[in-house]
Amino acid sequence: MSLKKAKLKYIVPPYRYLTIVADMDMREAFVRGEVDLPELWHSKLFSIEKLIRRLRLIKADLKATDDPELKAYYHRRLAQTQFLCDVYKLKHATGRQVPGLLKKVRHQSKALYGSPDKKLTESIVGAIHQAAAKGDAEKKELWGYIAQHVSKRLTGVTVDRPPKEVFRTYREYFMHYAPWVYATKDELPQEALPFVRLALKRIGATKLGWRAEIEPKRSFAHVVPTAKLVMVGEFYKPTGWKGLRRTVVHEVYGHVNRSLTHRRFSLAESEGFAVLIEQLLRPVYSMQRSYRYLAIAAAWGTLGRPMNFREVYEILWRAMRIVGGHPERDAKLKAYNECARAFRVGRADLPGAVFTKDLAYFEGNIKAWHYLASNQFTYNEFVDMLEGRKKAGVDG
Numbered sequence: 001m002s003l004k005k006a007k008l009k010y011i012v013p014p015y016r017y018l019t020i021v022a023d024m025d026m027r028e029a030f031v032r033g034e035v036d037l038p039e040l041w042h043s044k045l046f047s048i049e050k051l052i053r054r055l056r057l058i059k060a061d062l063k064a065t066d067d068p069e070l071k072a073y074y075h076r077r078l079a080q081t082q083f084l085c086d087v088y089k090l091k092h093a094t095g096r097q098v099p100g101l102l103k104k105v106r107h108q109s110k111a112l113y114g115s116p117d118k119k120l121t122e123s124i125v126g127a128i129h130q131a132a133a134k135g136d137a138e139k140k141e142l143w144g145y146i147a148q149h150v151s152k153r154l155t156g157v158t159v160d161r162p163p164k165e166v167f168r169t170y171r172e173y174f175m176h177y178a179p180w181v182y183a184t185k186d187e188l189p190q191e192a193l194p195f196v197r198l199a200l201k202r203i204g205a206t207k208l209g210w211r212a213e214i215e216p217k218r219s220f221a222h223v224v225p226t227a228k229l230v231m232v233g234e235f236y237k238p239t240g241w242k243g244l245r246r247t248v249v250h251e252v253y254g255h256v257n258r259s260l261t262h263r264r265f266s267l268a269e270s271e272g273f274a275v276l277i278e279q280l281l282r283p284v285y286s287m288q289r290s291y292r293y294l295a296i297a298a299a300w301g302t303l304g305r306p307m308n309f310r311e312v313y314e315i316l317w318r319a320m321r322i323v324g325g326h327p328e329r330d331a332k333l334k335a336y337n338e339c340a341r342a343f344r345v346g347r348a349d350l351p352g353a354v355f356t357k358d359l360a361y362f363e364g365n366i367k368a369w370h371y372l373a374s375n376q377f378t379y380n381e382f383v384d385m386l387e388g389r390k391k392a393g394v395d396g
Contacts, residue, residue: 014080015357017046018087018344022219022235030313031332037309037348040340042091043217051085076112083108090353091346102350106300113267113356116297120363123160124290125150125303131323142318149315151304162369167285170372173382174280178202181249181281185241192221192232192244199252200230203260210256219337221247223255230256239326239334246278253277258388267357269394272364273385276372276392279365289361291316291335295342299354306352313339367394 021041030038058081062074086108090101109115125146132143175182180202189195196212210228218233230251238244254274258265265273275288297303298312307315317335320326326334339348344355371393377385384390 014077014084015344015355017042017051017084018346018355019043019045019218020340020344020346021217022233024235027333027336031329031336038336038340040309040343040346040348042346046084046088048085048088051081051088054081055085079108080112083112087345087355090350098350102347102353105345106352106354109354109356114359114363115356116293116300116302116359117363118302120293120366121297121302124287124294124297127287127290128319128322135322139322142322146315146318149303149307149311160366161285162373164284166369166373167279170382171280171283173379174277174386176379177383177386178249178253181245181253188245190241190244192236192238192247195244195248196221196230196232196252199248200256203252203257205252205256205260208260221251223251223259225255225259239330242281246281249281250274250278253386257386261388263388265388265391266395268360268364268367269392270364271361272366272368272394273392275361275365276368277386287362288365289358291320292338292341292358293362294319295335295338296354296356296359299339299342299352300356301352308351308353309339309343309348311351312342364394368392 019042021043023039023041026035026038029035055078058074058078062071062078065071065074083105086101086105090098090105093101128146129143132139181188181199189198193212193214197206200206200210200212205228208228210230212230212232214234215231216234218231219235219237221230221232221236223230236247238247251274254277255270258270258273279285279288295312295316298307298315299309300306303315313332313335316338317328317331320331320334321328324331341358342354344357345353347353375393381390385392
């Protein structure tokens with residue numbers, strides 16, 4: 001039996017357990033400098049009792065099947081769930097238990113989701129360096145702080161971008177496919193929920209039972225394909241209306257639209273291509289999810305040594321000021337959110353206690369652009385990618 005035909009159990013990916021509860025008071029206290037390190041708490045879903053029960057059920061199902069594909073699927077779910085059990089132990093560990101558990105969790109995260117690529121990290125740091133070199137005295141001063149905390153060999157690297165004509169071609173394709181998302185701000189919804197609902201209607205998903213709802217105590221949006229649901233966090237606050245539009249396009253066109261064919265994609269394929277569609281909203285190419293990648297890489301140790309939450313945050317908000325020109329407070333709030341994603345293990349105090357799953361966004365996006373730039377796809381072929389009938393080349 002193929003996975004496409006099987007009624008798979010444990011469809012909810014294990015990383016959903018590692019959701020940090022949005023604590024606006026804690027974030028505010030941290031950004032103001034009133035606390036050195038934040039307390040990071042997981043949702044109630046993340047309980048050791050549920051994880052142990054999940055382990056037991058997966059082991060039983062693994063033993064009961066002879067199908068090679070199902071066995072491979074259950075083996076991966078088993079490894080992911082064991083990883084979560086060890087994360088739980090690390091979250092509550094003290095004293096001499098910590099170093100051994102941290103080493104084990106890092107090894108598991110690398111085995112399941114990979115570790116930061118040095119060359120991609122170099123490209124991000126290189127872009128920050130280049131922006132600082134062209135900037136004013138303030139940006140040069142901000143870069144001076146970053147330079148003190150990164151390995152000297154990571155600076156001055158050329159950023160690999162898709163050719164302008166390639167970006168322009170695929171942007172024109174998407175403008176033709178979904179012209180309504182390029183309307184002016186005044187012509188489109190200003191709030192997340194009505195915007196998502198309009199997008200679902202536009203792609204025909206509403207007729208198929210898809211809906212959008214508010215998710216309490218969350219600060220992000222995500223798709224739950226098994227429930228035909230787009231969840232918008234109660235505390236979701238995009239950086240402006242354009243940020244809201246990118247989120248809607250990412251979730252609805254990047255995930256929902258491609259899921260209507262019932263085809264499954266890898267994490268890197270799914271997220272990398274969804275980020276690519278976001279990028280097509282801009283008039284020129286701009287790296288996306290690079291801050292998140294940098295946060296994970298800095299915490300992991302790719303910049304020289306593993307770092308804790310505060311150390312990564314101090315680098316990240318300065319990078320956002322240099323490259324994006326964000327006001328200082330906005331940069332600090334955004335940097336906090338990205339660090340909270342990186343430190344989903346829940347130990348802000350431990351250098352290197354990072355969850356590497358979100359590397360897939362940036363890495364998958366780079367691969368997707370390389371695939372599109374290396375092939376001259378027609379409009380109809382690109383539509384096949386948009387609607388999930390064709391892969392975007394991320395998995396080779």
